[in-house]
Amino acid sequence: MTKLAKMGKGERDQVCRRYGYRKILDSCEQAKRDRCEWLWVDACCIHRRNTAEVAEANNATYRWFENSSMCYVYLNNVSGPSLPTARDNEKYSVSNGWPKWFSRGWTVQEMIAPSNVQFFNSHWQPIGDKKTLSRTLSRITGVPQHILSDGLSGNRPCVWNQNEGAGSVSVD
Template sequence: MRLLNTKTLRVQEFFTEIPRYAILSHTWEDEEITFQDIQSLITLADTCNGRQLTFDDIQAFLPPTQLKKGYTKVVQACVCARNSAFDWIWIDSCCINKESSAELSEAINSMYQYYEDAVVCYVYLFDVSGKLHPKNPASDFKRSKWFTRGWTLQELLAPEFISFFDKDWTKIGTRWSLRDVISVVTTIPMDVLGRIQLKSTV
């Protein structure tokens, strides 16, 4: 599998001895970052001198026609992972070369395993504001598009730990702390969600 370095944004392929990694679950939006987009940053990664790349670095490096909104999501996910001492993260949009049908097929078949093997899963909800607690009836948490995705079930059940983030990348809860709300939205019994992890500490 390929993993994205959370500091340099370089993609590296691992066949054995896969390092501990975080994984991102998200709803695809306009201008997602592809494997080819990330490869275009190799020169920038070589000049970072060991420091963490920022969106400003990317903005200064790329011509305006190549600067996609999705870079913000990738950078923020990497910052989140780095803050929890992860050197690697898996993001489907840029860790899979979708121009290869064979690779795409293999990744789809391995997806559950990728999420199960991750130390933690970050769920990014681009359409949720953190102004109201997810348990507040007026919160938009329960209406997030993330819950309508076909991949949501396995990405919700496979990881050992899950943390949810609002549109500003503020942590709003974990699968454990929000299990009652998640159960209402997904109809997954609350005791099933509770058995997956007794308490998230990530």
Template sequence: RYVILSHRWGAEVGYEEMTGLMKMEKGEREEVRQRTGYQKIIKSCEQARKDGHKWLWIDTCCIDKRSSSELSEAINSMYRWYQNAQVCYAYLHDVDESVFPTERDRDKFSESYGWPEWFMRGWTLQELIAPKQVEFFNKDWASIGNKRHLASTLQHVTGIPWEVLRDGPAARRLSVAQIMSWAAGRKTTRVEDRAYSLMGLFRVNMPMLYGEGKKAFQRLQLKIVRVSSDHSIFAW
């Protein structure tokens, strides 16, 4: 039983830094502790403990990215890890208000189509759909709602049917093109992650080949064709 964090990456603390924190010189250790990514870890832990949970998983410092095999296993398992969590904390770092934003604000969120940046990232799509419970927090770690109660608003923001948000992908029969459409306007830092971040939603697995560029998406499509007879993938 564990809590899992979903967030937008910034100045993060990695696995090597986290495990070696107490061996660092004092100045170096303080620099790490001052980062927004470290504060995010601490605040997540405090919230998890407040909610009565013993374990918290955060992608930034729980995956040793120096190991290609560990990274590949983690990415292929990511959907399942979010699905199996007791609750997912979604941290919206750019929301100041104490309520969930319900209207598009192009002035405040100018670089993410008028919505908080979390909703425009590639990886957060599966992190919204997979967990049974998702609780949203603003930049000050105040709770501003959960996925179940905000289902109709989230449908407006993401285009994902409210039944899927409330009860999971099994709630409706979904076509390949429909799932692809939810990811269409989202961005990832690495080109390959546009494909890798969708594997869980399509229940497929494939090896990570960072450096292959757009070929990753072609490989994803081939994998989907092999396990599905849904011809809407060609419409996409």
């Protein structure tokens, strides 16, 4: 962001049109509307083929999500006012028939760890929260609905299993 101020107008305009930049700005606007004092935006990816790096990132960020007052989920490839309730291999061909966010390695912890998860479509319009969407989210991810609506009690499940890949839940 500091380098951005030092760039020429053409280069700066090009950066400002990127998806990650828009995600940061729109997240900040939403956080302002929600009167949040602090915001952490996950706009960079880790090297997903490096299992040690993925495991370390999953374990470290779980606490960030767990301690947050709210977590925003920006579904950049969902344009409508709701989550899809059935697999659509044509519309979401690169992500097993569901919106791309559900194919990421740390999606499960982002849904389980925070008590308040708000979902937004590609226009930053609210779709719902994890409690009201728990039935659909459970169908998509395989995470039991009661964990999404009521949270975890007692011991938390393993977030990362190196033998199974990112997350302990698979999307069929």
